[in-house]
Amino acid sequence: MPDPEVLIRAKDLTKRFGDFTAVDGIDFELRRGEAFGFLGPNGAGKSSTMRMIGCVSPRSGGELSILGMDPVADGPAIRARLGVVPQEDTLDVELTVRENLLIYGRYFGLPRNVISERTDQLLEFVQLTDRGADQVEPLSGGLKRRLTIARSLINEPEILLLDEPTTGLDPQARHVVWDRLFRLKQRGVTLVLTTHYMDEAEQLCDRLVVMDGGRIAAAGSPRELIEQYSTAEVLELRFDPGEHEQAAEKLADLRAQRTEVLADRILLYIPNGDIALTAVRDLGLVPLTSLVRRSTLEDVFLRLTGRQLED
């Protein structure tokens, strides 16, 4: 009866650290070939979930099946088929770039000639070919991240787990990583990633769950989530700090579908931004700046939790 296309199945999955519940009974399924995301702010329980999937953290409750196996009983067998990019780099600083892949591959029990062949391809894939003999420590954050991704692919994993793959990288380095992940996806690698960047989730994920406080607040494709929890367009208004509150009160008359008053901005959720902007001006309000944009997952998150995702 189990669907062979479902690679990971979690039911009421729970992780407790002492009295504290980090993951509070979540349900999800991962299907072969998809890119699945956990989107949530700091402390949402993303890494705790990823570590349970990676079989390096025993669950405190619920069910978890990975590739048809139980992580408690079959940890090593499951890990043999996973690739892991942890939130914090765990590269071996006493080894060179190439040696990092060699030894990691050996941990999987792969023969040296196979590793060597794959290393050439993988270094090329992450554009590190000319750094093979270099030490790891002096590499920039972006290069280390790419090396970690190459390392995670040495065993040709069926599922690739990426915990915040681009956090801390500059925009250019992020785009390189995104591009590589996108290529992997096209090759059919199943991706599971966590992020607190809504643009990352929108770009890479076919399906995602929004996590907050250890719970899943909503699930679906980025498009579905936006359609369900937000409006087509958003009007962002910025007022002089002195007029901010007054303006917020007046805007209530507009009867937008939803109004969010943030510390520095007011967001109006409406079907058409330009019409709304005209209506704002008709009320006699003069915003310092105004911006009409499409709804994003950020808005979904704000709606679901009342908080912003990125500070």
Added chain:
Amino acid sequence: MSSAQLPSVRDLPLRVLPVAWLARGSLGGRGSRHLVERHARVYRHTWLVLLSGFFEPLFYLLSIGVGLGKLVGTVTGPSGPVSYTSFVAPALLATSSMNGAVFDSTFNVFFRLKYNKFYDAALATPMRAGDIALGEISWALLRGGLYGAAFMIVMLAMRLVHSPWAVLGLPSALLIGFAFAATGMAATTYMRSWQHFEFVMLAALPMFLFSTTFYPLSVYPRAIQIVVECTPLYQGVALLRGLTLGAVGPALLWHVAYLAVMGLLGLYVASLRIGRLLLK
């Protein structure tokens, strides 16, 4: 010793280490080899560090054994009077096995546990906590084996070996290393800060000085003799001294059993604790 020799050491199967082999099935397995391979690769870059482990006991042998031996002359060993140098040499071998094992399995392991996420990377692969414990201990043994072999050669050259039983000296030195590496690693998993290493020093130094390293057990009153006889380093010293001086009897098997049990217990605790510390 040259760097080019190390790869062959790396490929040495664990089978040659009898006690480690016994422990393989239950407490860690094939994966441990890969950790040994990794360490060998690192030391290929910095093989010079390996030299100090060889020279330390040699310097002790030359200063205390030969120097002091000039004044002392002969002492009563387990098989009658022997030259002081012959008496001290096996004890120094035992001590260096202990020191090398303790150093490798405490400082290095502590650093890897606390700071550089080294084990986290390995545990994301099919490696198990037991593989890591056994791998670290095997590495300490390989290193210790190199030092031990070099020291045995020096002993042979200086005519400090008086019995063919001495061929068991090197495996015995490895057994001592195993006992101390495993126990040291187990103890390290309980340490919270670098200050706790003072306890390691506090245990190792008096053992070095008082475990009949420099004079026979008979100099102590009986009460103290019993205390000394209970220490693990005494077991190692007595074992090696018996073998190199040719005083061999079933009593030596007790020392072997003591050290083997100590090592297996240490390995068991270390595997358990590493799993508990890292897989949470």
